[in-house]
Amino acid sequence: xxxGATADRILAAADDLFCRRGYSGVSVRDIADQASVRKALVFxxxxxxxxxxxxxxxxxxxxxxxxxxxxxATASTSSASFRERVHGVVDSYLxxxxxxxxxxxxxxxxxxxxxxxxxxxxxxxxxxxxxxLTEVLHEVLPDRGHLAARHFFVSFSGIVLNYYxxxxxxxxxWPEGALSEPMRQERRDHVRxxxxxxxxxxxx
Amino acid sequence: xxxGATADRILAAADDLFCRRGYSGVSVRDIADQASVRKALVFxxxxxxxxxxxxxxxxxxxxxxxxxxxxxATASTSSASFRERVHGVVDSYLxxxxxxxxxxxxxxxxxxxxxxxxxxxxxxxxxxxxxxLTEVLHEVLPDRGHLAARHFFVSFSGIVLNYYxxxxxxxxxWPEGALSEPMRQERRDHVRxxxxxxxxxxxx
Amino acid sequence: xxxGATADRILAAADDLFCRRGYSGVSVRDIADQASVRKALVFxxxxxxxxxxxxxxxxxxxxxxxxxxxxxATASTSSASFRERVHGVVDSYLxxxxxxxxxxxxxxxxxxxxxxxxxxxxxxxxxxxxxxLTEVLHEVLPDRGHLAARHFFVSFSGIVLNYYxxxxxxxxxWPEGALSEPMRQERRDHVRxxxxxxxxxxxx
Amino acid sequence: xxxGATADRILAAADDLFCRRGYSGVSVRDIADQASVRKALVFxxxxxxxxxxxxxxxxxxxxxxxxxxxxxATASTSSASFRERVHGVVDSYLxxxxxxxxxxxxxxxxxxxxxxxxxxxxxxxxxxxxxxLTEVLHEVLPDRGHLAARHFFVSFSGIVLNYYxxxxxxxxxWPEGALSEPMRQERRDHVRxxxxxxxxxxxx
DNA sequence: TATGAATGAGAGTTCATTCAT
DNA sequence: CATGAATGAACTCTCATTCAT
Numbered sequence: 108x109x110x111g112a113t114a115d116r117i118l119a120a121a122d123d124l125f126c127r128r129g130y131s132g133v134s135v136r137d138i139a140d141q142a143s144v145r146k147a148l149v150f151x152x153x154x155x156x157x158x159x160x161x162x163x164x165x166x167x168x169x170x171x172x173x174x175x176x177x178x179x180a181t182a183s184t185s186s187a188s189f190r191e192r193v194h195g196v197v198d199s200y201l202x203x204x205x206x207x208x209x210x211x212x213x214x215x216x217x218x219x220x221x222x223x224x225x226x227x228x229x230x231x232x233x234x235x236x237x238x239x240l241t242e243v244l245h246e247v248l249p250d251r252g253h254l255a256a257r258h259f260f261v262s263f264s265g266i267v268l269n270y271y272x273x274x275x276x277x278x279x280x281w282p283e284g285a286l287s288e289p290m291r292q293e294r295r296d297h298v299r300x301x302x303x304x305x306x307x308x309x310x311x
Numbered sequence: 312x313x314x315g316a317t318a319d320r321i322l323a324a325a326d327d328l329f330c331r332r333g334y335s336g337v338s339v340r341d342i343a344d345q346a347s348v349r350k351a352l353v354f355x356x357x358x359x360x361x362x363x364x365x366x367x368x369x370x371x372x373x374x375x376x377x378x379x380x381x382x383x384a385t386a387s388t389s390s391a392s393f394r395e396r397v398h399g400v401v402d403s404y405l406x407x408x409x410x411x412x413x414x415x416x417x418x419x420x421x422x423x424x425x426x427x428x429x430x431x432x433x434x435x436x437x438x439x440x441x442x443x444l445t446e447v448l449h450e451v452l453p454d455r456g457h458l459a460a461r462h463f464f465v466s467f468s469g470i471v472l473n474y475y476x477x478x479x480x481x482x483x484x485w486p487e488g489a490l491s492e493p494m495r496q497e498r499r500d501h502v503r504x505x506x507x508x509x510x511x512x513x514x515x
Numbered sequence: 516x517x518x519g520a521t522a523d524r525i526l527a528a529a530d531d532l533f534c535r536r537g538y539s540g541v542s543v544r545d546i547a548d549q550a551s552v553r554k555a556l557v558f559x560x561x562x563x564x565x566x567x568x569x570x571x572x573x574x575x576x577x578x579x580x581x582x583x584x585x586x587x588a589t590a591s592t593s594s595a596s597f598r599e600r601v602h603g604v605v606d607s608y609l610x611x612x613x614x615x616x617x618x619x620x621x622x623x624x625x626x627x628x629x630x631x632x633x634x635x636x637x638x639x640x641x642x643x644x645x646x647x648l649t650e651v652l653h654e655v656l657p658d659r660g661h662l663a664a665r666h667f668f669v670s671f672s673g674i675v676l677n678y679y680x681x682x683x684x685x686x687x688x689w690p691e692g693a694l695s696e697p698m699r700q701e702r703r704d705h706v707r708x709x710x711x712x713x714x715x716x717x718x719x
Numbered sequence: 720x721x722x723g724a725t726a727d728r729i730l731a732a733a734d735d736l737f738c739r740r741g742y743s744g745v746s747v748r749d750i751a752d753q754a755s756v757r758k759a760l761v762f763x764x765x766x767x768x769x770x771x772x773x774x775x776x777x778x779x780x781x782x783x784x785x786x787x788x789x790x791x792a793t794a795s796t797s798s799a800s801f802r803e804r805v806h807g808v809v810d811s812y813l814x815x816x817x818x819x820x821x822x823x824x825x826x827x828x829x830x831x832x833x834x835x836x837x838x839x840x841x842x843x844x845x846x847x848x849x850x851x852l853t854e855v856l857h858e859v860l861p862d863r864g865h866l867a868a869r870h871f872f873v874s875f876s877g878i879v880l881n882y883y884x885x886x887x888x889x890x891x892x893w894p895e896g897a898l899s900e901p902m903r904q905e906r907r908d909h910v911r912x913x914x915x916x917x918x919x920x921x922x923x
Numbered sequence: 924t925a926t927g928a929a930t931g932a933g934a935g936t937t938c939a940t941t942c943a944t
Numbered sequence: 945c946a947t948g949a950a951t952g953a954a955c956t957c958t959c960a961t962t963c964a965t
Contacts, residue, residue, distance in 0.1 A: 661905050
């Protein structure tokens with residue numbers, strides 16, 4: 108009834124599992140089981156575990172880039188204040204991660220395993236984002252020293268991503284439903300407040 | 312001095328590899344090869360892959376706790392300003408991570424894979440740190456809302472850890488030697504500047 | 516003219532591949548790919564890999580028998596000299612192999628793998644040829660001892676077939692184009708010379 | 720009790736099976752079963768199916784070269800007649816094949832599949848033999864035309880090898896025990912007679 | 924303290940084949 | 945006539961682990 112329903116089920120299972128356990132923590136059998144499909148079908152539809160993983164990575168990276176391309180473009184051209192433009196980019200980033208919480212873990216898995224065969228693939232996909240953001244920040248920030256744009260890139264990433272990766276671990280210790288909408292809103296407010304604090308410090 | 316030299320070599324290899332590739336990305340053969348030791352010796356000395364991994368995790372967590380216990384105690388008792396006491400804790404945290412850069416990746420691996428059999432072990436080890444830090448912050452910060460202590464715990468972690476996990480990935484794009492001493496100093500300055508910015512915002 | 520074009524393409528691909536790599540060295544996918552056809556079509560047209568293989572074998576064996584039946588019949592009835600009749604048969608054999616060079620490899624594959632499920636099939640197809648040739652030779656040669664007809668059957672086969680099976684292997688070391696028409700003519704001359712040498716020795 | 724008894728059993732099974740069915744006609748399970756050993760042990764001892772196959776090939780090729788090196792050397796230096804020297808080489812070749820009948824099939828398998836990944840390996844191992852024999856023959860024979868040495872190389876190979884590859888196929892049709900010692904002697908006599916016939920024809 | 928051999932389970936992958944459309 | 949999807953068996957190979965020595 109659905110076009111490609113099976114392939115979609117497999118892809119969804121792969122997405123879920125790879126995000127949660129990383130490439131080497133997942134077997135093709137796990138994926139097939141979760142998709143209620145025979146193992147051989149995974150290979151029929153996707154050729155290999157590698158290709159399937161790449162498909163998952165690519166679709167997230169594409170979505171990530173798509174989500175940030177417009178805000179980044181706006182930030183480069185608009186006449187709004189520096190603060191507003193940074194808010195725009197960080198907000199977009201955070202919104203994307205918030206809507207794709209699993210992706211945060213996928214990224215951390217990838218980055219933490221940053222020497223695997225995938226490293227070049229990751230770099231190729233994330234580097235443009237770093238470049239664009241760095242370019243925007245360069246307008247005001249120096250390109251070296253402790254206020255260099257790249258430090259902000261790292262700090263923003265940590266601030267934005269970590270809530271979503273820590274939630275499954277510390278969620279139990281936090282107010283129930285660390286990923287409920289009210290709590291997510293609270294986190295968004297925190298990040299915005301933090302960005303404001305940084306902007307204040309920069310301006311003065 | 313020769314005492315336990317073999318076990319130490321195995322442990323060192325395991326440490327290195329687990330940090331870089333995570334539990335499931337490493338085989339006992341990998342460890343034995345890197346330690347220039349026969350595979351069976353790994354089992355002789357450590358019993359199982361699990362126990363070896365736990366040993367690596369435990370020694371890092373112990374060191375982590377040891378590194379922060381004194382600063383946290385001081386922060387609870389000293390009469391220094393809130394800002395100074397936060398600086399004390401974050402500085403200690405950052406120093407420890409800086410001295411154990413690999414550990415940053417180990418933590419991210421663990422947290423990203425936050426559903427594995429190890430989750431309880433991790434929680435048990437990291438929770439006390441969160442609690443202590445939270446307690447210190449509670450003195451000034453509310454326990455809910457976007458300024459809740461736990462948000463700062465997450466943000467601090469992200470800011471402190473991510474530079475070291477991103478370095479192997481983006482290092483090539485950054486000034487040569489992202490992990491050289493001058494660059495590490497630069498990062499420490501950035502983090503301190505950031506904490507100051509946060510304190511400023513809180514105080515006002 | 517278009518009639519059966521697809522089935523023919525499959526058959527041609529199967530022919531080529533089976534001759535080059537033998538039964539177990541070829542997969543149905545290989546055949547389908549080389550024929551630019553979907554895998555399922557191979558089964559639609561030929562039922563199974565076995566039947567397809569049998570079809571290839573049979574068509575070669577049929578052609579082989581057809582090519583030799585007349586010369587063998589002539590050899591049995593004509594009043595020409597023994598030497599001329601042997602020349603007639605060997606020439607026909609060699610001409611056939613020369614025109615179906617791939618078949619030489621198919622035969623060697625089959626014979627070398629002479630214990631497979633196909634052994635009876637092969638025997639049934641090649642035995643009549645051996646019998647006929649043996650019959651012709653019996654006229655002059657004994658049926659036992661080192662001049663027994665069957666030894667000549669084996670030797671003729673080796674002399675005739677091996678040039679074509681060795682060509683792909685040693686071709687690079689031989690004058691360019693071991694399978695070019697001039698070189699093939701040279702080989703035919705060699706074989707005829709050899710048969711003459713054998714006849715001389717027999718007669719004397 | 721025996722050094723390396725297990726590895727030897729595996730090697731013997733691999734030898735037997737590869738000779739009979741060729742590389743792609745044999746699975747590692749087949750080998751393990753025939754050696755009464757668990758599958759994983761084959762990999763423990765030999766690393767991979769490829770390496771095991773290469774070991775079998777290499778040991779035969781080495782033995783082959785060793786068996787012919789002395790006769791070929793003698794043929795190059797001795798003052799015996801051309802005929803005697805050719806007899807010496809062909810006799811040695813035939814004796815070796817006779818003592819390693821399975822090897823004949825291995826060679827035919829390899830040559831028939833002459834395009835596989837092994838082709839270079841085969842060429843590298845058999846080419847020296849062809850060169851040496853060719854060199855001896857060159858003394859009397861031209862290097863082109865239908866009496867070129869390479870034609871005799873091919874013909875000798877066919878005559879020598881084919882009896883042993885055909886035996887399992889046609890053995891049933893031949894006097895019982897085509898591979899019994901008396902029959903083998905008969906074959907040796909045939910080949911010697913054939914070589915004499917060729918020498919006679921060359922000399923005249 | 925050390926190790927070579929052994930092993931069952933499971934990894935990713937390909938296979939020939941079937942079937943509904 | 946043609947095909948995309950599906951499947952169970954078998955493939956090569958790696959895994960963590962055990963054990964006799």
